Amino acid sequence: MDNVSDAAANESLGCICPGELRLYKDLLEINLPDCCKISFPNGKDDIMDFRLWISPTTGFYRGGVFGFYFDVTSMFPQSPPKVSSLTKVVLNIIMS
DSSP: OOHHHHHHHHHHHOOOOHHHHHHHHHHHHOOOOTTEEEEOTTOTTOTTEEEEEEOOSSSTTTTOOEEEEEEOOTTTTTSOOEEEESSOOOOOOOOO
């Protein structure tokens, strides 16, 4: 194809960066346990911004729900995603 038709094809399909293609492939291959859920607050068309919710079924944090916000850049996987906790976690340390 020539440059004009390439540009038209990219415009009609939406330009997808290599990082987005890699993340899409990774999300297709991911096998999450039942205690984990992924949500896309901006819709499934924006996979570069997502939330991961973890609900442990065993251990000290059983019954809790812990959320994490992932902001993936277009340079993924060369640049790691920025991850923020959406849940305040309190660690109780008991010294005897």
